[in-house]
Amino acid sequence: MQRLIDSLIDGNRDAALTEARRLRAAGVPVERIVSEGLETAMEQVDAKCTVEAFNLLEIMLVGRAVTVVAGELYPRGAPPGRTRATVAIASPEGDVHDLGKNIVAMVLSGKGFRVVDLGRDCPLDTLLEGARREPVVAVLLSGLITTVIPQVRRVRPALAGRGLGSVKVVAGGAALRQASAEQLDVDYVAQTAFDGAHYLETLFPAVTS
Amino acid sequence: MNAIARVRAAVAFGETDRTPVIPQIFAHAAVLCGVPVGDYAHDGALLARCQMAAARHYGHDAVFAFMDAGVEAEAVGSVLRYHSAQYATVASYALAPDDAIDGLAVPDPHVAGRMPELLRAVTALRAGIGDELPVVAVVLGPMSLAQQLMGAEAALYLAADEPQRFEELLGFTTRVGLRHGQALLAAGAHVALVFEPAGSPAVVPPAYFRELLLPRLGELFSAFRQAGALATWLHIAGPTAPILGNYPRAGADIANIDYEVDPLDAARILPRTCLDGNLRSLSFVLDSPDEIGVECRRLAALFEARGGFILSSGCEIPLEARPENVAAMVAAVQSDS
Numbered sequence: 001m002q003r004l005i006d007s008l009i010d011g012n013r014d015a016a017l018t019e020a021r022r023l024r025a026a027g028v029p030v031e032r033i034v035s036e037g038l039e040t041a042m043e044q045v046d047a048k049c050t051v052e053a054f055n056l057l058e059i060m061l062v063g064r065a066v067t068v069v070a071g072e073l074y075p076r077g078a079p080p081g082r083t084r085a086t087v088a089i090a091s092p093e094g095d096v097h098d099l100g101k102n103i104v105a106m107v108l109s110g111k112g113f114r115v116v117d118l119g120r121d122c123p124l125d126t127l128l129e130g131a132r133r134e135p136v137v138a139v140l141l142s143g144l145i146t147t148v149i150p151q152v153r154r155v156r157p158a159l160a161g162r163g164l165g166s167v168k169v170v171a172g173g174a175a176l177r178q179a180s181a182e183q184l185d186v187d188y189v190a191q192t193a194f195d196g197a198h199y200l201e202t203l204f205p206a207v208t209s
Numbered sequence: 210m211n212a213i214a215r216v217r218a219a220v221a222f223g224e225t226d227r228t229p230v231i232p233q234i235f236a237h238a239a240v241l242c243g244v245p246v247g248d249y250a251h252d253g254a255l256l257a258r259c260q261m262a263a264a265r266h267y268g269h270d271a272v273f274a275f276m277d278a279g280v281e282a283e284a285v286g287s288v289l290r291y292h293s294a295q296y297a298t299v300a301s302y303a304l305a306p307d308d309a310i311d312g313l314a315v316p317d318p319h320v321a322g323r324m325p326e327l328l329r330a331v332t333a334l335r336a337g338i339g340d341e342l343p344v345v346a347v348v349l350g351p352m353s354l355a356q357q358l359m360g361a362e363a364a365l366y367l368a369a370d371e372p373q374r375f376e377e378l379l380g381f382t383t384r385v386g387l388r389h390g391q392a393l394l395a396a397g398a399h400v401a402l403v404f405e406p407a408g409s410p411a412v413v414p415p416a417y418f419r420e421l422l423l424p425r426l427g428e429l430f431s432a433f434r435q436a437g438a439l440a441t442w443l444h445i446a447g448p449t450a451p452i453l454g455n456y457p458r459a460g461a462d463i464a465n466i467d468y469e470v471d472p473l474d475a476a477r478i479l480p481r482t483c484l485d486g487n488l489r490s491l492s493f494v495l496d497s498p499d500e501i502g503v504e505c506r507r508l509a510a511l512f513e514a515r516g517g518f519i520l521s522s523g524c525e526i527p528l529e530a531r532p533e534n535v536a537a538m539v540a541a542v543q544s545d546s
Contacts, residue, residue, distance in 0.1 A: 011369065057365050057413045064366075096298045099361045146491055146527040147295050174411075174447070178468070178491035 001036050008041035011061025013068045020069045030073045038066055042110040046194045054192045056103055063106025083114040085204040088130045089140040090122035092151040100173045101142040107193040112206060124154055131164055138168040138200060143176040152176065153185045172196050212270040212342045220440045220462045220483045222517040228509045228542040230520040231271045231485065232535050236296065237526045238263035247291040250276040253329030261337050267539050274331045274398060275347035276323060281385050282357035284322035285313060295528065304359040310377045315384045318392035328396045335397035343439065346398035348390040350405025351425045354382040383425040387432050394436040401433035402442040409447035418452045423459055430460035446524040453478045467523035472511055485519035493530035498537035505541035
């Protein structure tokens, strides 16, 4: 298992995939590979990535390796009992950048959340419809440019207006993380992808069954 | 002391009549003048008029020749989508992940895309302000241009998966920046700023900056100095403390520091490099003029004895910044002079 963990932390997707296949061939159950391999690797990367020592490239590589292995283990997607909760993520309308959003989605998937990606430049109505349809426990908004702030401020009242007032709203990204939760009218402002994940993990603990 | 002399003195750690103040006003100048950002980004004469109007309005110490981060990429072949109230964005990239990099041609700044309009902007700025205010030409850095040519995600994966091809791409983007910057200086720009957000430690590990970017930044700055730049300026936003110590090797006269960098740490790491910064950009949207004034006076006082400092925003002044906040920044140092 350690070789799988090391390959994942190195972001070496080919080695990680080879190791995961070897473990499966040796009869190691999928659940154990996920809990002792993938989740352990994510925890170790998480511990390493403080606000001061966090870079997109390393997280992308780990996230890609985890995604490839998870796809091998669960070719039809993770079974419902394996997910903590479902969250929606988007870059608000007016912001076409999606690198940060994609990284957060990878980190959350690696930590056992089901992530509904509503895309970039996402209109408020699409966001609301996505939150209602799934349904989700949280909406995550990633913003690289400051001009989306008015859009972000509209989300929580709009959710409440549709009877979704219990859905948490989390903001992050280079522009939004400069503001406070009060200034954005959100529940939490994440400084990094892992910071946002910690907030959600506290609210929605891991599935232990 | 005019603004050029003030900036020149700050770069040389000489005496200045007051702290130089250069809020990084790009298309905020268009918004201030009621001009659509898309028009501003297409018309060099209009850009120059807006920049000069902003400089008259606020009284700060430099104007910028910068349309958006897509000028070079568009000239190479990326297709942009323009907007009236925000910067252009890339609609389709010039380079697919498997495309041959040697198939790309370095664009001629006198004919390609909007580059000639940017040259016209520099000419108009020099005609309007002469040698009173520095005209700062902004060139996109090699790593950021690579992302504009193939997408951020694809470029970063290329850096990790195929380092040799990525280096080939960086070689190309460096040549684009070099030719573009030299043309802007030849048109009359005083200062060459390399804008390299993708080189931030928030994006790539410091080793990538050191190994891949530093030599290429050195190439750019050396060429710009030979082309007559009064100063060279490296602009990387985010938590740059781990890479600041490399900046002198790149040949940067001015080092931008963002709000995430402690100014005293930066001064310790770069004892003989002029620093600019480091107000939080979003403060110009969300805070009050009083708060901005307090922070500006604090920063000016921190550097009073050291010198080598330009009061600035840590990154761009947002398009929708409150003008009274920008005015408060300039007033904070003018009132102390």
